[in-house]
Amino acid sequence: MTGDLQTFADFAGELADRAGDFIRPLFRQPIEIVSKADESPVTEADRGAERVMRGLIGERFPDHGIVGEEFGAENPDAKWVWHLDPIDGTKSFITGSAQFVTLIGLTRYGKPVVGVINQPVNGERWLGVSGRPTVFNGRAVTTRACADLGAAALYTWGAECLEGENGPALRRLTESVGLRRFSADGYAYGLLAMGFVDIVVDDDLKPHDYLALAPVVEGAGGRISDWDGRAIEFGVGARTLACGDAAIHARALELLRG
Incomplete structure (x- = not known):
């Protein structure tokens, strides 16, 4: 599985790149805001970025499942399932704040094994892979001690x-x-x-x-x-x-x- 995880981690980076390419030109630009059934906002940046990621997954790994915020589930019982939130923090996005991220998670039989937190405007990316150190823009990072x-x-x-x-x-x-x-x-x-x-x-x-x-x-x-x-x-x-x-x-x- 180690080789698979490296392949999937690299691919998660590709997904983040392509989603970011879609999102960046729309940031701080006039954009239609629609309220979903739960009254949360959604934009074409959310929907378009998820479409891009879904298309790439379907091309590269057609047997994998996909569960996304905007377009629901495809093959959710698969061994490998991608979980996509194209813009986590849409309220930040629509108010011009860069405190939003794209979240990309991969599960194996329901357990998370790869995770990406990507901020496409500032060029910040965290990558976590099961059993490996987390990296931020390619360098290892750690939490801090705080027992109080x-x-x-x-x-x-x-x-x-x-x-x-x-x-x-x-x-x-x-x-x-x-x-x-x-x-x-x-x-x-x-x-x-x-x-x-x-x-x-x-x-x-x-x-x-x-x-x-x-x-x-x-x-x-x-x-x-x-x-x-x-x-x-x-x-x-x-x-x-x-x-x-x-x-x-x-x-x-x-x-x-x-």
């Missing part, structure tokens, strides 16, 4: 999450850290892998949101799980906790559980 929850820097998806169903749990955790920030989406997990952030916590994620993240975080020395402490895999990760230092992961889980 009170000194930790935390990101979560938005201030409004503190008022939702999981609000009490998230408030317990966010009020226990030294610094909290909002609205970085998948970009925050890349910052954690580089040692700039200590905790990222999210809820209400879909597989295309979280499967690319696990290889990146784990390959940098971090710990990522769902709120029950289970390893991330397809169907497990809607509520995600990532910590750069495993020493604070257990305490953070305790706070989330109440």
Whole structure:
């Protein structure tokens, strides 16, 4: 499988390149914004970038499955399945902020083995491959030590999450850290892998949101799980906790559980 993973990791880079080529010319340009059924925004940048990636996968690996944010699932029970979020952080994209990323994850029998977090405007790319060190633009990166929850820097998806169903749990955790920030989406997990952030916590994620993240975080020395402490895999990760230092992961889980 080692040879396969290298082939697939290289191909994931190609997908990120081609998606980025589609997205960049549309950034900070007039573009139609449509509301989806769940009232989240979508643009032709989202849809077009996913079409590009789907086309490449179909040409190169026609027996692989694809699950994408914009166009659903094809062959989702395959051994190898690509999970695509062409623009994670569409609200950032449409407001001219470069805190959005393309997420590309590959699972083998539902378990994440390759993950890419790609910021196409700034030229930033994190690549995680199961069993290997995470690299950022070709160089290895690691999380930082932070055993004191009170000194930790935390990101979560938005201030409004503190008022939702999981609000009490998230408030317990966010009020226990030294610094909290909002609205970085998948970009925050890349910052954690580089040692700039200590905790990222999210809820209400879909597989295309979280499967690319696990290889990146784990390959940098971090710990990522769902709120029950289970390893991330397809169907497990809607509520995600990532910590750069495993020493604070257990305490953070305790706070989330109440």
